[in-house]
Structures are given as structure tokens and as C-alpha cells.
Amino acid sequence: MNAEGRAAPAVAPVFRMRGVTKVYTMGEVEVRALDGVDLDLYAGEFVVLLGASGSGKSTLLNILGGLDVPTGGDVWYLDHQLSGAEDETLTRYRREHVGFVFQFYNLIPSLTAAENVALVTDIAVQPMAPEAALGVVGLGDRINHFPAQLSGGEQQRVAIARAIAKRPDVLLCDEPTGALDFATGKMVLEALERVNRELGTTTVVITHNAAIARMADRVIHISSGRLVGVESNAVKAAPGDLSW
Amino acid sequence: MVRLPALDRKLLRDMWRMRGHLVAVALVAACGTATFVTMRGAYEALVHARADYYLRYRFAEVFAYAKRAPRTVVPRIAAIPGVAAVEDRIVHEVTVDVPGFGEPVTARLVSVPDVGRPALNDLHLRSGRYLAPRSTDEVLVGESFARAHRLKPGARLAAVINGRWQRLRVVGIANSPEHVYVIGGAGIFPDDKRYGVLWMGRKALEAALDMEDGFNSVTLRLAPGADEKGVIRRLDVLLASYGAIGAHARDEQISHQMLDGEVQQDRVTGLVVPAIFLAVAAFLVHNVLMRLIVLQRAQIGVLKAFGYTDRAVAAHYLKLAIATALAGSALGVALGAWLGAGLADVYQRFFHMPSLEFRLSIENVLGATAVCVAAALSGALPAARRALALPPAEAMRPEPPPRFMPLVVERLGYVQLLSPATRMLLRNVERRPLRAVLSVLAIALACALLVVGRFGLDALEETVRVQFREGRRDDVRVGFYEPRGPQVKNDLAALPGVTYAEAFRVVPARVRLGHRSKRTAVFGLPAAAELHRVVDIRMHEIVVPPTGAVISAGLARVLAARPGSVITLEILAGARHVREVPVAAIVEEPIGLYVYMDERALARVLGEGLQYTDAYLRVDPRRLHELYGELKRLPTVAGVTLREATLRSFLDTIAENFLISTTILIGFACALAAGVVYNGARIALSEHAATLATLRILGLTRREVSRILLGEQALLTAVAVPLGLVIGYGICAWLVVLVATEIYRLPLVVTARTYLYASGLVAAAAAASGAVVAWRVRRLDLVAVLKIRE
Incomplete structure (x- = not known):
């Protein structure tokens, strides 16, 4: 099964995970969130990580994003070893390479759309202009709105703009449509697809919504902390054609 | 065994979880209670010892x-x-x-x-x-x-x-x-x-x-x-x-x-200082409870849904305030008793009375505790009322997202000048203006307390400088039993070591203007006096004219006299003449109610030739001891005063006592400033935990995030310090009026050193408590925040 995680284009992977385990101690109970995961991710691909609630997909994303470190195994981003890295190294890694999109957007309520983006571009090396990033997600006309003045879908697209504005090497999205209705969810997915296509950003979306899998290059199934199947879509569906 | 009701167990656990906040509140409350107990106890001790002594x-x-x-x-x-x-x-x-x-x-x-x-x-x-x-x-x-x-x-x-x-x-x-x-x-x-x-x-x-x-x-x-x-x-x-x-x-x-002055001062201090601390404690209780109620919104909904009455829920939060106040007042009473015993020791050096002992009366303890609990309740009630008013169904839904507005400065168009982090911080302040204003006020009061604490020393040093260093240039003052003729100047100048002698006349008199009168002393000074000059608090010398009188501003206030008023001098010596004399000028002096006249003008009033009761001497310091030996044996000399030695011994004693009271005040004021900043930062950390964690995820370092977290407190402190200096100056001005007696009026002088000391200490206390909170940024749970919907 693990071997299938590596079945992909014959180029060097961006991410390499080998034998990754993560054990949480919850009181007196040990929870094995990841249990020997091997996974490679390649430049520019759009990967959907599909699994039910509690399957370990968020843990996997957190480790990829440098928010958490594995209990065992190795994680490499290019030549950076993420497993066992210090907090400062991980902060620098997130700052330079990773863009995050969260289920609940996590915008700063006291900053406007443009300012939320500027917060990240201020500390990035070669960022886009915040207005340009918002243009990519179709919010060029709402840059001076505060989060409370935006709909859920608009807020999530601001979050995507914030994530891509620094031109990250990888975009990690945790249930990006989880809090949205069907129509707005599709608009958010369109934005993600466009970023992936136009900027070539490696994109990982975790979701429990199987319908989204049709727009991915690869779909990885996860269950009980193990990768249980990988499939490649010969033809990717456009977000507009999805339905759930 | 009695089983604690579940709600009370929740209370205990909430308190344990919030111990940092509550300790800060309790410490501020303890300072208030301690000053109450100390000053009230000192007041009681003085009043009791005095009444007992006077009677027995x-x-x-x-x-x-x-x-x-x-x-x-x-x-x-x-x-x-x-x-x-x-x-x-x-x-x-x-x-x-x-x-x-x-x-x-x-x-x-x-x-x-x-x-x-x-x-x-x-x-x-x-x-x-x-x-x-x-x-x-x-x-x-x-x-x-x-x-x-x-x-x-x-x-x-x-x-x-x-x-x-x-x-x-x-x-x-x-x-x-x-x-x-x-x-x-x-x-x-x-x-x-x-x-x-x-x-x-x-x-x-x-x-x-x-x-x-x-x-x-x-x-x-x-x-x-x-x-x-x-x-x-x-x-x-x-x-x-x-x-x-x-x-x-x-x-x-x-x-x-002097004893009465101290009693009155204890009474005023015993009201004003505790009031400041307890008001701040009330404000902190209010902030902590408001935040707790926001955090426990869903819990309140559940409690009400299960049938707890509104009153029971409100009481639950009030208990938290009362428990904190009781802990604070217990600590404060202990601290106050200890400080009070120390103050009584200081008093015993100045006031010689049997049974001058600090007593911790039951009224004092109960009074202090009651005041402390009342203050906490006054802060807690509005918060409890909010918990009371929350309908259960609404309580169980998350709070609507906060609304933010562009800043005032942004509306004016200076937006590009500010970084997003600065804008965030300013908008947070703008969104809760009352809280910001009260925080600023509380920190400012800490700063003001430090200014007021040092003001006593500044004012005293200024008094000494004006009246005893600028105004007097003698080394030795000599008093005679009987008035002496002009020859006395030559006699004194001939004494060993005396380089210059200046004789003058002092006579007791009652001064009248209309229905007002005052018993005082009239000085007859030589023209162009060298050793005794009349100097006002702005260090200007007032020349005593050949006719008419210069009077102290204190005396002018008692008599309601102005330049040009004609006062009546009833001389209480010699032939006891009664004469009218015009007021030529009024001199603003820190101490005393004196009348100054030219020696010839005074001689005319007395109907005598030039006579002297006292003299100032300038002395060669190498021959002082020789002079002392001579003066002790002179039968005409009633008293000898050494200006510098007296000043030094007094200032040393005072400085020692100031050191004690200043140290205590530093501790208290720092506790106040630190308490406010710590609580403000902890609440900000709680309110903005999700934001801060998000920023960490987005790649901001701990230092950058801490800076955003503490920026608000830093801004409030930066505004509070100058305000505190102004308030401090205002309180000093008020104190000048409040503690002014007929004979003594503190000069309103606050030195740059005092301002620096007050702002430095407040800034340091704020920075230290900010650092403690910043340390908690390490413990932000980055993963959990992704799943939290604030």
C-alpha cells in the first residue's frame, strides 16, 4: 500500500515521508494518529487527501506544514529535514515555503482583506502585491473590507490570497470548503485550481468530501493513520463540473 | 463529609485555571487593603495614644x-x-x-x-x-x-x-x-x-x-x-x-x-491611597470576569438550559470576585499589620508617647475587608449582570464576530503610514475605548503615586533651599536673654573665628487687620542684610523697604491682607505699643507667618533706639570649636543654633524615613502597574489566542507575535506615563492645599529626577509583567486553533 504513495512522475519529490508515526497521549490513552506513513509529493501537483473524521489526515497535513513533528520516521522537504526540527527552524520553514488555508479561515478580524494579506507579504522575500493576490481569487473589488463585512466564501478566498501572496512552494488546505455551502465552496475550489494551474504551486487539500477528489491529479485515501489507496485522475474535472 | 455542589467545584477549578489573573487582582487589592490597615491603624494608634497620654x-x-x-x-x-x-x-x-x-x-x-x-x-x-x-x-x-x-x-x-x-x-x-x-x-x-x-x-x-x-x-x-x-x-x-x-x-x-498634622495626614492618606488601589482592583475584577463570561458563554447557556436560575449563575461569578477579594484582603491585612508596626517604630522616634503601639483592631480588619470586598463586587456586578441577561439559546451559539472600523487616522488618510500589525493594535484599542481609557488611567495612577511619594522629599528640599540656604547665610545664630545695644555687633565680631556679625531684633506681636488677628514675630532687619535675606519660593529677594512691612504670604492669607493694607501691630513686649503699619509687599515663603521690617522702622514702632535680640554670625570653620567654647560661657547668650548642623541632622532623619516609605510605595505602585499590564496582556492573549496562533502558523516568529500581543499594553503604558506625571503633579498641587497649615505650606516643586524615577519604574514594571505574559506565547497551541471557531 505504501508503495502506491510513491507511484507518480519520475522526478524528484518535493516532500518525502518515510515510516512516519504520530502518537498522541490523551490522558491515559495513547492515540496512534499516524501509523507508518510513506508518501512522496511532487512539484506542481494537486493532491486531495481523502479520509473520514479521525483518520489522521489533519495530523499528516500539520506535519507537512511544520506545525507538528512526528513521533517516529523521517520527513523531508527538499533538503530540509522537518522531523525532529527545532521550533525556530519550523517557523522559518513555514515563513518561507508554506501557505495555509484553514477550514474557519482564521482571518484577523481587525484587519481588512488587503491588510490580512499584507501581514504575510510584509515578512516574505518575493511576495505578490496584496491587491494582485486578491485579484487571483477574484476579490479585487473588496480589498478594503473587514472580515465581518465579507461572506464565508469571500473570507475563505481572502485566506487563499493570504496563503499564496508569498508565492509559497506548497499550499496546504485543511477542509477549505468545510464551512461553506455548495455554491461558495465551488468558488473557493475554482480559486485553488487557478492558483495551482497559473502559479504551479504544489497544492494539498484534505477533505472528507469525496466529490472534490475528481479535480485532483492524485487522490490519496487515508484511514486509521495509514494510507489505504492512491489513484490518479487521467482527466481532471473542472471545479464547476463537481457536484455534491 | 459535605459534598461541595458541582457549581462550586467548577468555581474552584476555574479559579485554579485563572490563578495568574486572580493573583494579579488579589495583589492590587492587597495593596489597597494594606494601606488602609496601615494608615487606619496608625491613625487609631496616634489618636488613642494621644488621648490616653493627654488625659493621664x-x-x-x-x-x-x-x-x-x-x-x-x-x-x-x-x-x-x-x-x-x-x-x-x-x-x-x-x-x-x-x-x-x-x-x-x-x-x-x-x-x-x-x-x-x-x-x-x-x-x-x-x-x-x-x-x-x-x-x-x-x-x-x-x-x-x-x-x-x-x-x-x-x-x-x-x-x-x-x-x-x-x-x-x-x-x-x-x-x-x-x-x-x-x-x-x-x-x-x-x-x-x-x-x-x-x-x-x-x-x-x-x-x-x-x-x-x-x-x-x-x-x-x-x-x-x-x-x-x-x-x-x-x-x-x-x-x-x-x-x-x-x-x-x-x-x-x-x-x-505637629502631632495633629500627622493625625490628619494619616486620615487623608488612609482614604485616598486605598481608594486608588481598590478602584483599580475593581476594574481588574471587571475585566477578568467579562472575559471569563465570554469564554464560558456556552457553559452559561448549558447551565441555564438545565434549569439553573439566572440568579444562581450570576452568584457563581460574584463568588469568584468575593473569593479573590477575601484572599487579597487577608494578605493585605497581614501586610498592613506588618507595615503598621514598622510605621509605629518610626513614629516613636518623632513622637514620644507611652503606649504608642500599632494595634490591629477588629474594626480595622473588618472595615478593610468589607471595603475590599465591596470594591471587588462593584467591579463584578456589571459582568454578573451580563451573565444574568444572557438567554440560554443565544448563549449556546457562538458570539457574533467582532466588528471593526477603519481608524480615525485612517479616515483622515494616513493609513499608509501604519503597518498592518500597528493597525491591528490600534483597532483593538479603538474597539474597546472605555477599557483602554480605564487601563491608561490605572497605570497613570501608579505613576502618579510614585510622583506623589517623592514629592514630599522634593518639597522639603525646596523648602530648605529657599528658606534656610538661599535666605540664610549664617553659620551660627545667637539669641540673647535681653535686647542689646548696637555695641553687641562689635562684641560678637571680636569673638574668636567670627568673620562677620549681623544683629537683628525679633519681637512678639499680635497682628490685626479688621476682625482677623494672629500672634506672630516681627523681625527688624538691617538695610541690605547679608546673612538674613527675605527670599520667595521663586528665589527672588524681596527688599525690605525703609518704611512699611513685608509679610509672609501665610500671614497675608490669615489676615486677608494685600499690599497696601494697613495692619495693626500690638507689640507684646516692652512698652506694648500699638501701631499701624502699611503692608509694602507679600513674600511667598514655605514656612512661617512673619512680619519683616527695617530695623529702624521697627525701632520707631517700639519707641526705642536700635536694640538687638539675636545675631547671625559667619564663622571661620577652623575656629568653630574655639567659638563654641566661648559662647557656652557667655552669660548674655540664651541659645545658639547651628544652621547647617540642624538642617543636616533633620534631613538625614527624614531621608531615612522617606527611604522606608518610598520603598513601600515603589513596591505598591509597581504592583499596581504590573497588575494592570499583566491582566491586560493576559486578557489580550486570551482574546487574540486564535489570531496569534494563526500568525505563528503563517510564519511569524514568537518575538514578532509577542510584539503584537504586547504592543497594545506598551501603547497604553506609553500614553499612561505622561498622563500619570500630570495627574501626579495635580495630586501634589491638591496635597499642598490639603496639608497646608497656617505656618507651613509645601512649595509645589516636582523635580525632573522624580519624573524620571516615576516613569522609569512604571515602564520597568510594565515591561516585566509583559515579559511574563510573552513567555506564555510559547504555549500557544498551533494545531488546536485550526479547529477553533472563535
């Missing part, structure tokens, strides 16, 4: 001095309606030689009856024994003087009494209610080494001073309900022909005045 030792109510009156007048004084007891006596100031102490010392000799105890102003014997009947060389020595010179019963002194060198034997150490606070005739400040009180048998003193069957001082105790002013008037009439200088009541008796 029969402190007189009316005091009068004359030159020499026959004892046959005493029955007539006793017959004045309203007089309950009379004690006539002999009081005389002499120069004393203390073995091993080179400088001349002035002592006030007071006679006591040869048989039995004084009817009034009885002595409290501290050690040794009372005078033997009809002893000729035995004296009792005042405790402050004995302590300063380590005199014990058996010690020997010598004095020039009425021109005769006399040996004295110390048989006991004593105190009197008349000299609770010992201060010299010419001095304003206590100087226990150079001024003391000695008690001596009546016969011995009569013989030494040729005062057989006479007296020069009389004190009275009045019957309940007696007309004090009437008694004083009749007494003045009786003694007028015996060279009396005017009788006065207790409120003009210097020891009583």
Missing part, C-alpha cells in the same frame, strides 16, 4: 508666658470662670554643655514642684527616678535628648544659668505631653542633639534665676464647656503688666500642632 498626664489646654509675675496672681487666674486647674512654673532656655559634645546645646529648663507631681503636664518617667524633694542639682532629661547623647541616670551636664556656671546631675529620663514632638524655639526642625528639655526642682530654679515667689509661665486646664477664648482674654488682661506675650490654646502649641 493632664496636658494643659491654655499656655501663657510672661517676664516675671508674682505667685499672688495665681489664685486670681484660678478664679477665672471656666478654669479647672492652674500650674504656674518657671521656663528658661539655657546653653548647656554636654561632656564629649563640642557644639553648644540649647535646653529648655522647666520647673516642677518640689513636693508632689505637677498638676498639669505631668512627667512620664522612662528610667531612673524622680527628683528628690528640694534637690538643687538634680534634673530629669527629655528622652529624645537623652537618646541622642546616650545620657543615662547618673550622667553629668553643665549649664550657664543666669550667668552662673552650674553643674547638673541627671537622675532620670522622662517625657511630657507638652513635648511629644521636641522642637527648638528658633528652629522649625527637630534636632535632638542640639535641643532638649530638662526638668528641675522649682526652688533650685527659683534660686538660680532670682525668681523667688514668681513665675514666668502658666498653664491651665479648662472645665468642660468653658469658653476658651474668654479665658485667654481674661488671662491676657491679668498678665499684661507682667510682660506677657499673649496666651494661646493647644492648637498653637507646637508639639500638639
Whole structure:
């Protein structure tokens, strides 16, 4: 099964995970969130990580994003070893390479759309202009709105703009449509697809919504902390054609 | 075993979880309670000790001095309606030689009856024994003087009494209610080494001073309900022909005045300072509870859904405030009792009274606790009311997202000047303006307290600088028993080491303007005086004109006099002339109610030629000791005052006491500032945890995130410090008016050093508590925040 995680284009992977385990101690109970995961991710691909609630997909994303470190195994981003890295190294890694999109957007309520983006571009090396990033997600006309003045879908697209504005090497999205209705969810997915296509950003979306899998290059199934199947879509569906 | 209701167990666990917040609140409340307990206790101790001492030792109510009156007048004084007891006596100031102490010392000799105890102003014997009947060389020595010179019963002194060198034997150490606070005739400040009180048998003193069957001082105790002013008037009439200088009541008796001033000050401090701390504690309780209720919104909904009444839910949160206040007041009472005992020790150095002990009365403890709990409740009630008003269904839904507006400055178009982080911070402040204003005010008060704490020292140093360093340039002041002719200047100049002598006249007088009057002293100064200049608080010299008088601003206030007013001088010496004199100028002096005139103008008022009662000397410091030896032997010299030595000894004592009170104040003010900043930052951390964690995820370092977290507190502190300096100055100005007595008015001077010290300490306290909170940024749970919907 693990071997299938590596079945992909014959180029060097961006991410390499080998034998990754993560054990949480919850009181007196040990929870094995990841249990020997091997996974490679390649430049520019759009990967959907599909699994039910509690399957370990968020843990996997957190480790990829440098928010958490594995209990065992190795994680490499290019030549950076993420497993066992210090907090400062991980902060620098997130700052330079990773863009995050969260289920609940996590915008700063006291900053406007443009300012939320500027917060990240201020500390990035070669960022886009915040207005340009918002243009990519179709919010060029709402840059001076505060989060409370935006709909859920608009807020999530601001979050995507914030994530891509620094031109990250990888975009990690945790249930990006989880809090949205069907129509707005599709608009958010369109934005993600466009970023992936136009900027070539490696994109990982975790979701429990199987319908989204049709727009991915690869779909990885996860269950009980193990990768249980990988499939490649010969033809990717456009977000507009999805339905759930 | 009694099972604690579940809701109370929740309370205990909530409190444990919030211990950081609550400890900060409790500490501020403890400071308030401690100052309450200390000042209230000190007030009670002083009032109690004073009442007890005055009663048991029969402190007189009316005091009068004359030159020499026959004892046959005493029955007539006793017959004045309203007089309950009379004690006539002999009081005389002499120069004393203390073995091993080179400088001349002035002592006030007071006679006591040869048989039995004084009817009034009885002595409290501290050690040794009372005078033997009809002893000729035995004296009792005042405790402050004995302590300063380590005199014990058996010690020997010598004095020039009425021109005769006399040996004295110390048989006991004593105190009197008349000299609770010992201060010299010419001095304003206590100087226990150079001024003391000695008690001596009546016969011995009569013989030494040729005062057989006479007296020069009389004190009275009045019957309940007696007309004090009437008694004083009749007494003045009786003694007028015996060279009396005017009788006065207790409120003009210097020891009583000083003691009363301290009592009043304790009362004011005991109200104002605790009020500041407890108001801040109330504000902190309010902030903590408001935040807790936001966090526990869903829990409140659940409790109500399960049938807990609104009242029970509100009470639950009030209990938290009460428990915190009780913890704070318990700590405060303990701290206050400890500080109070220390303050009582300090008092014992200045105020010599038996039974001056700090007592922790039950009223004090209960009062302090009640005030502390009331303050906490006043902060908690609005928060509890919010919990009360929350409908359960609404409570279980998350709070709607906060609405933000562009800043005022942004609306003006300066938006590009600010970084997003700065804008975030400013909008947070703008969104809760009241909280920001109150935080600023609380920190400002901490800063103001520090300013006020140091102001006492600044004002005192300024007083000394103006009145005793700029105004006086003498090394030694000499007082004579009798006025001397102009020749005295040459006599003094001929003494060893004297480089310059300047004589002047001081006469007691009653000054009148309309229906107002005041007993005071008139100075006759030489034209272009070198050693005694009249200087105002702005350091301008006021030239005393050849005619008319310059009067102290304090006296001008008492009399409602202005330049040009014509005052009436009733001279209380010599031929007791009454003359009208125009006021030429008013001089704003920190201390005193004086009239200054040119020496010739005063001589015309007195109807005499130039005569001098005192002189200032400038002395070659290498020959000081030679001069001292000479002065001690001069029969015409009643007293010698060494300006710098007296000032130094006083300032040293004061500085030591200020060090104690300043240290305590630093601790309290820092606790206040730190408490406010810590709580503000903790609440900000709680409110913005999701934002801050998001920023960490987005790649901001801990330092960057901490800066955003603490920026708000830093901004508030930066605004608060200058405001605090202004408020501090305002409180000082208010204190000047509040504690001003007729004779003393603090100059309103706050030095740059004080401002620097106050702002530096507040900034340091704020930074330290900010650092503690910043440390918690490490513990932000980055993963959990992704799943939280704020």
C-alpha cells in the first residue's frame, strides 16, 4: 500500500515521508494518529487527501506544514529535514515555503482583506502585491473590507490570497470548503485550481468530501493513520463540473 | 463529609485555571487593603495614644508666658470662670554643655514642684527616678535628648544659668505631653542633639534665676464647656503688666500642632491611597470576569438550559470576585499589620508617647475587608449582570464576530503610514475605548503615586533651599536673654573665628487687620542684610523697604491682607505699643507667618533706639570649636543654633524615613502597574489566542507575535506615563492645599529626577509583567486553533 504513495512522475519529490508515526497521549490513552506513513509529493501537483473524521489526515497535513513533528520516521522537504526540527527552524520553514488555508479561515478580524494579506507579504522575500493576490481569487473589488463585512466564501478566498501572496512552494488546505455551502465552496475550489494551474504551486487539500477528489491529479485515501489507496485522475474535472 | 455542589467545584477549578489573573487582582487589592490597615491603624494608634497620654498626664489646654509675675496672681487666674486647674512654673532656655559634645546645646529648663507631681503636664518617667524633694542639682532629661547623647541616670551636664556656671546631675529620663514632638524655639526642625528639655526642682530654679515667689509661665486646664477664648482674654488682661506675650490654646502649641498634622495626614492618606488601589482592583475584577463570561458563554447557556436560575449563575461569578477579594484582603491585612508596626517604630522616634503601639483592631480588619470586598463586587456586578441577561439559546451559539472600523487616522488618510500589525493594535484599542481609557488611567495612577511619594522629599528640599540656604547665610545664630545695644555687633565680631556679625531684633506681636488677628514675630532687619535675606519660593529677594512691612504670604492669607493694607501691630513686649503699619509687599515663603521690617522702622514702632535680640554670625570653620567654647560661657547668650548642623541632622532623619516609605510605595505602585499590564496582556492573549496562533502558523516568529500581543499594553503604558506625571503633579498641587497649615505650606516643586524615577519604574514594571505574559506565547497551541471557531 505504501508503495502506491510513491507511484507518480519520475522526478524528484518535493516532500518525502518515510515510516512516519504520530502518537498522541490523551490522558491515559495513547492515540496512534499516524501509523507508518510513506508518501512522496511532487512539484506542481494537486493532491486531495481523502479520509473520514479521525483518520489522521489533519495530523499528516500539520506535519507537512511544520506545525507538528512526528513521533517516529523521517520527513523531508527538499533538503530540509522537518522531523525532529527545532521550533525556530519550523517557523522559518513555514515563513518561507508554506501557505495555509484553514477550514474557519482564521482571518484577523481587525484587519481588512488587503491588510490580512499584507501581514504575510510584509515578512516574505518575493511576495505578490496584496491587491494582485486578491485579484487571483477574484476579490479585487473588496480589498478594503473587514472580515465581518465579507461572506464565508469571500473570507475563505481572502485566506487563499493570504496563503499564496508569498508565492509559497506548497499550499496546504485543511477542509477549505468545510464551512461553506455548495455554491461558495465551488468558488473557493475554482480559486485553488487557478492558483495551482497559473502559479504551479504544489497544492494539498484534505477533505472528507469525496466529490472534490475528481479535480485532483492524485487522490490519496487515508484511514486509521495509514494510507489505504492512491489513484490518479487521467482527466481532471473542472471545479464547476463537481457536484455534491 | 459535605459534598461541595458541582457549581462550586467548577468555581474552584476555574479559579485554579485563572490563578495568574486572580493573583494579579488579589495583589492590587492587597495593596489597597494594606494601606488602609496601615494608615487606619496608625491613625487609631496616634489618636488613642494621644488621648490616653493627654488625659493621664493632664496636658494643659491654655499656655501663657510672661517676664516675671508674682505667685499672688495665681489664685486670681484660678478664679477665672471656666478654669479647672492652674500650674504656674518657671521656663528658661539655657546653653548647656554636654561632656564629649563640642557644639553648644540649647535646653529648655522647666520647673516642677518640689513636693508632689505637677498638676498639669505631668512627667512620664522612662528610667531612673524622680527628683528628690528640694534637690538643687538634680534634673530629669527629655528622652529624645537623652537618646541622642546616650545620657543615662547618673550622667553629668553643665549649664550657664543666669550667668552662673552650674553643674547638673541627671537622675532620670522622662517625657511630657507638652513635648511629644521636641522642637527648638528658633528652629522649625527637630534636632535632638542640639535641643532638649530638662526638668528641675522649682526652688533650685527659683534660686538660680532670682525668681523667688514668681513665675514666668502658666498653664491651665479648662472645665468642660468653658469658653476658651474668654479665658485667654481674661488671662491676657491679668498678665499684661507682667510682660506677657499673649496666651494661646493647644492648637498653637507646637508639639500638639505637629502631632495633629500627622493625625490628619494619616486620615487623608488612609482614604485616598486605598481608594486608588481598590478602584483599580475593581476594574481588574471587571475585566477578568467579562472575559471569563465570554469564554464560558456556552457553559452559561448549558447551565441555564438545565434549569439553573439566572440568579444562581450570576452568584457563581460574584463568588469568584468575593473569593479573590477575601484572599487579597487577608494578605493585605497581614501586610498592613506588618507595615503598621514598622510605621509605629518610626513614629516613636518623632513622637514620644507611652503606649504608642500599632494595634490591629477588629474594626480595622473588618472595615478593610468589607471595603475590599465591596470594591471587588462593584467591579463584578456589571459582568454578573451580563451573565444574568444572557438567554440560554443565544448563549449556546457562538458570539457574533467582532466588528471593526477603519481608524480615525485612517479616515483622515494616513493609513499608509501604519503597518498592518500597528493597525491591528490600534483597532483593538479603538474597539474597546472605555477599557483602554480605564487601563491608561490605572497605570497613570501608579505613576502618579510614585510622583506623589517623592514629592514630599522634593518639597522639603525646596523648602530648605529657599528658606534656610538661599535666605540664610549664617553659620551660627545667637539669641540673647535681653535686647542689646548696637555695641553687641562689635562684641560678637571680636569673638574668636567670627568673620562677620549681623544683629537683628525679633519681637512678639499680635497682628490685626479688621476682625482677623494672629500672634506672630516681627523681625527688624538691617538695610541690605547679608546673612538674613527675605527670599520667595521663586528665589527672588524681596527688599525690605525703609518704611512699611513685608509679610509672609501665610500671614497675608490669615489676615486677608494685600499690599497696601494697613495692619495693626500690638507689640507684646516692652512698652506694648500699638501701631499701624502699611503692608509694602507679600513674600511667598514655605514656612512661617512673619512680619519683616527695617530695623529702624521697627525701632520707631517700639519707641526705642536700635536694640538687638539675636545675631547671625559667619564663622571661620577652623575656629568653630574655639567659638563654641566661648559662647557656652557667655552669660548674655540664651541659645545658639547651628544652621547647617540642624538642617543636616533633620534631613538625614527624614531621608531615612522617606527611604522606608518610598520603598513601600515603589513596591505598591509597581504592583499596581504590573497588575494592570499583566491582566491586560493576559486578557489580550486570551482574546487574540486564535489570531496569534494563526500568525505563528503563517510564519511569524514568537518575538514578532509577542510584539503584537504586547504592543497594545506598551501603547497604553506609553500614553499612561505622561498622563500619570500630570495627574501626579495635580495630586501634589491638591496635597499642598490639603496639608497646608497656617505656618507651613509645601512649595509645589516636582523635580525632573522624580519624573524620571516615576516613569522609569512604571515602564520597568510594565515591561516585566509583559515579559511574563510573552513567555506564555510559547504555549500557544498551533494545531488546536485550526479547529477553533472563535
